[in-house]
Amino acid sequence: MNSSALIHAVIDGVLTGSVYALMATGLTLIFGVMDIINVAQGIFVILGAYLSYALSVHWGIDPFVGLAITIPTLFFVGIAVEKAFFGRLKGPEKTAMSILVTYAISLVIEGTLNMVFTVNYVQIQAWYVNKSFRLFGVWFPYIYVFGFIMAAIMLSGLYILLYRTRFGASIRASLADQTAAALVGIDVRRVSTICFGIGIALTAPGGMIFGATNTFNASTSYDLISRLLTIIVLGGMGSLGGALLAGILMVTLEDLVGVIWSPVWSTLSFFLVLVIVLSVRPQGLFGKQSARVA
Amino acid sequence: MLLQKKNLLWVVALVIALFVPQMITNPAYRQIAVITLIFTACTTSWNMFSGYSGYVALGSAAFYGTGAYTMALVANHMHVPGNGDMFWLVPLGGLAAVLVAIPVGLVALRVRRHTFVVITIAIFFVFQLSAINANFTGGTGGLTLPYVPWQIQNYHLPFYYVALVVLVFAILLSAGVRRSRFGLQLLAIRDDEDRALGLGVKVFQVKLTGFAMSAFTFGMGGALYAMMQGQIYPQFVFDPMFDITIALMAFFGGFGTLLGPIIGGLVLESAQQYLTVTYSNGSLYLILFGVLFLLVILFMPQGIVVFVRDRMAQRQDRLESATKPASTETPVAQGVHS
Amino acid sequence: MKRKGKLFRAFGATSVAAVTAMTMAATTTSGAASNGTLAKGAPVTIGISLSLSGDFSADGLAYQQGYKLWAADVNRAGGLLGHPVKLDIVSDASSPTQVVTNYQKLISTDHVNLTFGPFSTLLTLPAAQTVNRYGYAMIEGAGGGPSVFQAGLKNVFDVTLPVAYDLQPFAKWLTSLPASTRPKTISYVTSNDPFTQPVVQEAQKLIGKSVKTVYNNVFPAEATDFTSIADAVAAAKAQVVVLGSVDVPTVSAFMQAFEQAHYTPEAFIATAGPDQGAAFIKAVGAKNADGMMVPNSWYGQSKNPQSMKMVAEYVKQYGGTAAGVNADIAEAYAVGQVMAQAVTATKGFDNSKIIKYLHSGVTLNSVQGSVKFNALGMNTAQTAYTFQWQGSKFVEVNPVGDPGAVKILFPKPAWGN
Secondary structure: OOHHHHHHHHHHHHHHHHHHHHHHHHHHHHHHHHOOOOOOHHHHHHHHHHHHHHHHHHHOOOHHHHHHHHHHHHHHHHHHHHHHHHHHOOOOOHHHHHHHHHHHHHHHHHHHHHHHHOOOOEOOOOOOOOOEEEEOOEEEEHHHHHHHHHHHHHHHHHHHHHHHOHHHHHHHHHHHOHHHHHHOOOOHHHHHHHHHHHHHHOHHHHHHHHHHHOOEOHHHHHHHHHHHHHHHHHHOOOOHHHHHHHHHHHHHHHHHHHHHOOHHHHHHHHHHHHHHHHHHOOOOOOOOOOOOOO | OHHHHHHHHHHHHHHHHHHHHHHOOOHHHHHHHHHHHHHHHHHHHHHHHHHHHOOOOOOOHHHHHHHHHHHHHHHHHOOOOOOHHHHHHHHHHHHHHHHHHHHHHHHHOOOOHHHHHHHHHHHHHHHHHHHHHOOOOOHHHOEEOOOOOOOHHHOHHHHHHHHHHHHHHHHHHHHHHHHOHHHHHHHHHHHOHHHHHHOOOOHHHHHHHHHHHHHHHHHHHHHHHHHHHOEEOHHHHOOHHHHHHHHHHHHHHOOOOOHHHHHHHHHHHHHHHHHHHHOOOHHHHHHHHHHHHHHHHHHOOOHHHHHHHHHHHHHHHHHHHOOOOOOOHHHHHHHHHO | OHHHHHHHHHHHHHHHHHHHHHHHHOOOOOOOOOOOOOOOOOOEEEEEEEOOOOOOHHHHHHHHHHHHHHHHHHHHOOOEOOEOEEEEEEEOOOOHHHHHHHHHHHHHOOOOOEEEOOOOHHHHHHHHHHHHHOOOOEEEOOOOOHHHHHOOOOOEEEOOOOHHHOOHHHHHHHHHOOOOOOOOEEEEEEEOOOOOHHHHHHHHHHHHHHOEEEEEEEEOOOOOOOHHHHHHHHHHOOOEEEEEOOOHHHHHHHHHHHHHOOOOOOEEEEOOOHHHOHHHHHHHOHHHHOOEEEEEOOOOOOOOHHHHHHHHHHHHHHOOOHHHOOHHHHHHHHHHHHHHHHHHHHOOOOHHHHHHHHOOOOOEEEOOEEEOEOOOOOEOOOOOEEEEEEOOEEEEEEOOOOOOOOOOOOOOOOOOO
């Protein structure tokens, strides 16, 4: 093992980790506001990847430009799904039920994607997908750097929305306490619907980068969702900053274990860290001290 | 009087179950019957912890897989011959699962419900990945068990009856827990954990005991499956879909009820296996399954048992106001098959 | 409490209904293998479970095409002993539990006369054990992992060369290079899959110390993000890379990471992926494929006359080019051919006779070349080849001196040129 491999692992970890963080942010936002564990987030990422792929293959639209189409599309898909299914979910088992509902949704989407795109693996292609540039003696693949920049922009945008707008204040109030938010006159239902839309919309850029850096088909979503869930729990469920940091930390750690020890154990380390952290800090890295009891 | 009548119905169900293999002689359907029994037992057991306590576990496949690997490893290393003797390893698989469940519970049960769901998934992956990557588990190649040279005509019979014993055990355990003080404590946790704590319930011990107890059936189910299958692979005995299926069955039948998981398991697992065998368009099957699943959750969110019970209560009220005797069988059958 | 009593009655009613439904579904039963006689002109049914969804679905679908192509050819020629061939294909969604149920259903409910294998070693083993209980032969083309043969089953026959031998010609070529031109360093990296690990280990044994190992690692089979592993291989900068891969995405991920790291090995061989024809080119791009090598026992431009005929039919029916024909197609087709020869020789569909015949040491032929089974059911008569993409053509380069072989492209050109 040499130091250049270590440096590479850290760079890879930070660059790809930021994209995972972006996808995980959507998941944790949905959970924080709605108490819904959206296990369909993985398949939505793949849906986002397929949308970008289809735009680039059929109309030659650059994947980054295509985001102008895919982000709003997924936002409205999210709104529609929320309206159709989650208004009905109530009661103490809401969170548990939400897992089943979103799992069913992911099955439907998976089946549909299999029919439309077949199960053959594809990858999003563009000039920058296989090219890289050299800086300080290290090769930086363009796609990872672009992905990192995009994730940073998206997350800053989300930050501005949350902390600099009136609507953002309502979201934060709902994140903190839904009952109290409703009491001060916030339309929690509406906030929930829009948050779900935003959470799903974030899978469009995440999926685009994922699809350009990996070959994928619909069943790739299973691997994704388990990683995303691990990230948001580690960060503290409902904590946006936690998801960001945990995403980057986890992926970097995974890459480092792969280089230092063996790739065989890198995925395992991902889950093991979660178990260890939670046995010390049950609320996750940035979770609220006393997590809510449903 | 009422109690006797109720017991009688259980006896009738058991007698029917005993004669199922005489009615179904086709090995393919007998195999489905055995798998259905194993899944129903696991669902009953899952519900005994998750349903009563409200802590939804999605990592129970870790215990199922532990049982399967215990069966395979012990049978191979102790040179257990490929015959009925292997059945003695089934309770051993259960025991191994309990031993594994205790440390898992010590970590996972420290967190509250929502996090619990995800941490059980993470722990499950730790088990699956360890089985894939460790040496003694045979890696991705899995383990081959001693070949049981029984003729196909009656191959499944012993498995069927052992699986039935496991199911009866799981039902008795679940019913016993439900009626006990311990069961009430679990239910109290489900209703309001902080209050239960305030009332002096040793919340953590109660959760841990329930969690470990439920692992026993999973371990036995996994061991039995491994023996019947003859070959196990890490990604299929530690299967993430296992828990989704179990949870679906429990919710389909009625989360937290005694009867619900039994009905959910019997109906869904046999239907799913049968449909997969009969219709094999993978993608279409996924879509249909997903849609059906959504409809059930959205229109019968509390499961069939509660749905039917409520409908019958309504009907009963109507009928009583019309002063007519109630006929119960028809609406039940409709409810189940719709 | 009254309500509860009714519910339990409901339970009774459910059980009765479920049992009735299952009994109705299972009215006809049979256990034993068919005695091998069929009514004149009655179709002969062949039961197959394939992964039409799930992890192995890409290969499962290719196998389906291969089996169907064979059946169509046989039927055009008058069927097997005058009986038209009917394929009964069910999907197992890549699950070993389902594969067992499927073969039981195929034999006991559908009363198929013969069985062909599913895709991959993982599913072949439970499938072969199951049909063995019925006394059926399992002829298959994709269960070449050692575990299948170690199980000691007498009814399993793999028409394809056992995978462990795949890299022999490549290892021979590499070690036979004069010391002045022979690469000095080599990296081995493989998925911990029962299909690839034995192949890479065998190659490592053969190459031994004649090329220095600078990187040797195993990565988990379930990985989907290969960036860090590939970067670690790139950082080792070996002149030769041997990659134990099971599919296109794995190879594609490594190629992409190598290109991004501006690292071009002089020779790069992957155990599977580059053999997927058009699917491979589509994933990696024609330019990048140049110089990529893959071991296999068959390829689309094979000069074997049976193979040429099959490829022409395939291209006519499904489009594409000869080079783009997936090797799975030939494996599946060869399964059918071997069965046809066994049926013809034993003059019937009696599985015990077929098993005995195939164990008799007779040499058969197929689109993949000669077929001769040893006691374990391995095909020992076939040769392994190494193939390489050269300027968007997929050509045979090894064994050296083989009439079909062209000169190997070495060192491999830089990415994207």
